[in-house]
Every structure is written in structure tokens, then in C-alpha cells.
Amino acid sequence: MGYEINISKDKLILVSSSANVFYPLRLLRRHLLLNLGGGRVGLNSPIFVKNHRSLTSHISHLKSNSYFAPMQFKDIVGQAAIKQRLMNSVNENRVSHAQLFLGPEGSGSLALAVAYAQYLSCEDKQPEDSCGVCSSCRKYQKLMHPDLHFSYPFFAKHKDDTSLTFIEQWREAFIAHPYLSLDIWRDYLDAENKQANINIAECHQIIKKLSLKPFESTYKVLILWLPEYLDKEGNALLKIIEEPQPNTLFLLVAQNQDQILNTILSRTQLIKIPSLGYNEVKDHLVEKYNQTEDAAAQIAYLSNGNLTDALIMLQQDTKGYHKLFVDWLRLCFGNKGLEILPFVDQLAKMGRENQKNFLRYGVSFIRECCLLMAGAGNLVHLPAQELETAQKMTNVMNIPQAQAISAELEKTHYHVERNANPKILFLDVSLQIIKILKFKTIPQGTQYIPN
Numbered sequence: 001m002g003y004e005i006n007i008s009k010d011k012l013i014l015v016s017s018s019a020n021v022f023y024p025l026r027l028l029r030r031h032l033l034l035n036l037g038g039g040r041v042g043l044n045s046p047i048f049v050k051n052h053r054s055l056t057s058h059i060s061h062l063k064s065n066s067y068f069a070p071m072q073f074k075d076i077v078g079q080a081a082i083k084q085r086l087m088n089s090v091n092e093n094r095v096s097h098a099q100l101f102l103g104p105e106g107s108g109s110l111a112l113a114v115a116y117a118q119y120l121s122c123e124d125k126q127p128e129d130s131c132g133v134c135s136s137c138r139k140y141q142k143l144m145h146p147d148l149h150f151s152y153p154f155f156a157k158h159k160d161d162t163s164l165t166f167i168e169q170w171r172e173a174f175i176a177h178p179y180l181s182l183d184i185w186r187d188y189l190d191a192e193n194k195q196a197n198i199n200i201a202e203c204h205q206i207i208k209k210l211s212l213k214p215f216e217s218t219y220k221v222l223i224l225w226l227p228e229y230l231d232k233e234g235n236a237l238l239k240i241i242e243e244p245q246p247n248t249l250f251l252l253v254a255q256n257q258d259q260i261l262n263t264i265l266s267r268t269q270l271i272k273i274p275s276l277g278y279n280e281v282k283d284h285l286v287e288k289y290n291q292t293e294d295a296a297a298q299i300a301y302l303s304n305g306n307l308t309d310a311l312i313m314l315q316q317d318t319k320g321y322h323k324l325f326v327d328w329l330r331l332c333f334g335n336k337g338l339e340i341l342p343f344v345d346q347l348a349k350m351g352r353e354n355q356k357n358f359l360r361y362g363v364s365f366i367r368e369c370c371l372l373m374a375g376a377g378n379l380v381h382l383p384a385q386e387l388e389t390a391q392k393m394t395n396v397m398n399i400p401q402a403q404a405i406s407a408e409l410e411k412t413h414y415h416v417e418r419n420a421n422p423k424i425l426f427l428d429v430s431l432q433i434i435k436i437l438k439f440k441t442i443p444q445g446t447q448y449i450p451n
């Protein structure tokens with residue numbers, strides 16, 4: 001749901017992209033009651049509600065040429081043991097026909113599946129990798145090999161839509177973002193807020209594709225990204241998983257084991273892919289993206305082993321977060337209502353991804369403050385200047401307050417992700433932080449969104 005609220009001299013305009021305006025209206029009412037409109041708007045101010053379908057926010061994604069597109073094992077960060085295991089299975093001729101690559105977002109599981117398929121199909125396999133130059137490899141690098149098929153969640157406009165309908169967007173998205181996430185993919189599909197899934201038409205398409213003989217390679221490969229989105233239609237695929245055509249390989253690439261149909265889970269060979277380590281992310285940012293040690297360390301720390309997140313953060317100015325965050329806490333501690341409003345405007349204009357990273361920075365910073373307060377300073381990762389501020393913060397805040405602030409920041413992150421109005425959100429969280437820091441009131445339960 002997207003909506004926007006403009007506070008002008010004496011009226012409020014609420015522009016909502018969906019029919020449901022009750023949620024933003026409820027928030028609005030709450031702010032009017034708290035009367036933080038700088039005295040310009042009050043309980044009797046008129047509220048104009050407009051519907052506007054085209055108001056959605058977009059992730060600003062990177063252009064193709066700024067991404068490194070790994071199709072070979074050597075281009076994929078870390079995961080040495082998995083790569084070796086996959087190559088061994090090919091060289092020892094024991095490729096299981098249905099495999100489930102299970103790894104968290106940003107671990108490289110999709111890229112690994114593609115590199116594995118490329119290796120399997122390569123006409124001149126090297127001990128460490130596919131050759132990268134044979135006719136098969138060259139077709140793989142463009143994702144245009146006739147024996148390579150993809151299936152993925154999409155937002156069907158017609159009931160007959162299948163993955164093939166979106167294959168151009170898919171190639172573009174994966175080549176630009178081998179560490180693709182559903183969020184980034186959604187952006188390529190211009191999907192607004194529709195529900196992604198893999199429909200029954202697509203399941204029939206998969207069965208059809210897998211029943212054909214390979215054209216050029218020994219193997220025909222189908223990579224199904226995010227089988228979590230199969231719903232029960234996925235049961236149509238059981239027969240083909242159980243009794244495959246000879247020389248077909250079915251690779252499922254998933255993030256959440258709990259959300260996969262058990263019937264599918266029990267029929268596939270599981271390959272668990274761990275998230276990347278702090279140093280793997282950091283070194284990659286230094287080597288491939290020319291980041292300084294400090295900048296790379298900060299992003300690696302915030303990304304928590306998720307390279308997809310790390311690469312998005314790279315595009316944003318994470319260096320300014322510390323000052324911004326501390327300034328915000330100072331304003332809240334001083335209960336400076338009039339100064340907070342322009343500050344909130346500034347935060348609201350940052351854009352969704354930037355806001356999420358800023359909030360994530362806040363949560364990490366508060367966590368470091370907690371470590372200091374708990375006497376575990378030796379575990380703190382902060383650069384010198386930030387450490388100094390964190391030490392000062394511990395004089396004005398105790399652990400329950402820090403935890404309460406952290407919880408508020410996490411809630412805000414959740415709502416930013418779901419397209420809530422940033423002005424209202426940041427104003428609301430500012431009020432909560434004022435209450436916590438200045439008036440030492442710890443919020444109880446879920447009063448954040450009033451009913």
C-alpha cells in the first residue's frame with residue numbers, strides 16, 4: 001500500500017494508491033491528537049483523501065554494467081566446499097536429477113546453480129571450473145542456451161502467463177544481479193504490490209519443457225528459483241521429479257525450508273548453502289568494488305553475510321549514517337519538536353533502501369551501546385569516533401531504554417519495507433524515542449499502531 005500525506009498551511013492531503021485508507025488515516029489521527037503539526041494543523045483541519053494508483057516506490061537498482069555477473073564458479077564469492085562438491089558430482093558421474101539448493105538471501109545459491117549447470121554442459125571442463133569460452137559456455141553467459149530453462153515467481157496479468165512471458169526481464173535482472181533477491185526482481189517486473197507466485201500454467205510448462213529431449217547438450221537443465229512460491233500447484237510436478245526423463249536435471253533454489261511443500265522436499269537431494277562470512281563480504285567489497293577497509297568493514301558488518309544487501313548498500317552513502325543517527329537522538333533527547341519536523345522531512349526524502357539501511361545502522365549502533373553498558377566493550381566493532389559517541393550515549397541511556405529504541409527502529413524498518421508513508425513513520429518513531437529517552441517511558445505491547 002502506498003500513500004503520501006502532504007501537510008500544507010491548514011489542511012492535510014492524503015493520497016493513497018489503494019482503496020484501503022484506514023491505516024494511514026488512523027496514523028494521521030494519532031498525530032493530530034498529539035498535535036505535532038507545528039500548530040498549523042489541528043483536530044479540525046480537513047483531510048482530503050485521493051486515490052492514486054500510480055504511487056509506488058521503487059528500489060533504485062544498479063545499472064547492468066556496474067555489476068559483476070558471475071556465471072562461472074570463480075566469480076562466485078566464497079562457498080569453496082560447495083563448489084568442489086558440485087564439480088565432484090559431475091566428474092564422478094553421480095549427478096542427482098533433482099537437487100534443492102537451500103541458502104539464505106545473498107549467499108549466492110542462484111548463481112551457484114547456474115554455474116553448476118554451465119559446468120555440467122561445458123565442452124571443455126577444467127579441473128577448477130567451466131572453460132568459459134566453448135560454445136555452450138558462451139550461450140550460458142547470456143542465459144540463452146537451448147537446454148537451460150528457468151522458472152521463477154512472477155505476477156501474472158493473465159492466467160496463461162508463464163515464466164516465458166517474463167524471460168527478457170529475467171535475463172536482464174540476473175545478469176545485472178547474480179545475487180538476485182525477490183525485492184530486486186519485483187522491481188524489474190514493475191509489480192506494485194501484487195502477490196508473486198508460480199501458477200499452474202507454469203507448472204504445466206515445466207513438465208512440458210522437462211519432457212523434451214536435450215537439443216545440444218547431454219543434459220537439459222531447469223532451474224526453479226524460489227519453490228516457496230509454488231503453493232499446492234507444485235504437486236503437479238511430483239511425477240516429473242520422481243520419474244524424470246533421462247538426462248534431465250531439476251535444480252530448485254530456495255531460501256526457506258519451512259515454506260517448501262514437504263512432498264517436494266522429500267524427493268530432492270538437499271544442498272545446504274551457508275551465508276557468507278564477514279571477511280568474505282568485506283574482502284569482496286575491497287577487491288572488486290575498490291572500497292576502503294573502513295567502508296567495506298562497515299557494510300560487511302551491516303549486511304550480516306547477505307551480499308545482496310551489501311551490494312545495495314554500496315550504492316548508498318552509509319558514511320553519513322552515524323552523524324545523522326546521533327543528531328536524531330540528540331534532537332529527541334532535547335525534545336526539540338520544531339527542529340524534529342524538518343529533520344523528519346530529510347529522512348523521508350532519503351528513499352526506501354537508504355531509509356532501511358539507516359535504520360539498520362541505528363539498530364547496530366544501539367546494539368554496540370548495549371554491549372558497552374553490559375561491560376562487553378571488547379566485543380564492540382566501532383571505528384574510534386563512533387566508539388566515542390557510543391560511550392557518551394551510555395551516560396544518557398540505560399539498557400531497557402536502548403532495547404526499547406532498538407525495537408522501535410526495527411518496527412519502522414518493517415513498515416518502510418511495506419511502503420508506509422515515511423514522513424508519518426519517522427515522525428512517529430521520533431515521538432517514541434522522545435518518550436523513551438526524555439521521559440523514560442518504555443512502550444508496552446503494540447501501541448505503535450493504534451486501533
Ligand SMILES: [Zn+2]
Nearest residue numbers: 122131134137
Ligand atoms: Zn565451456
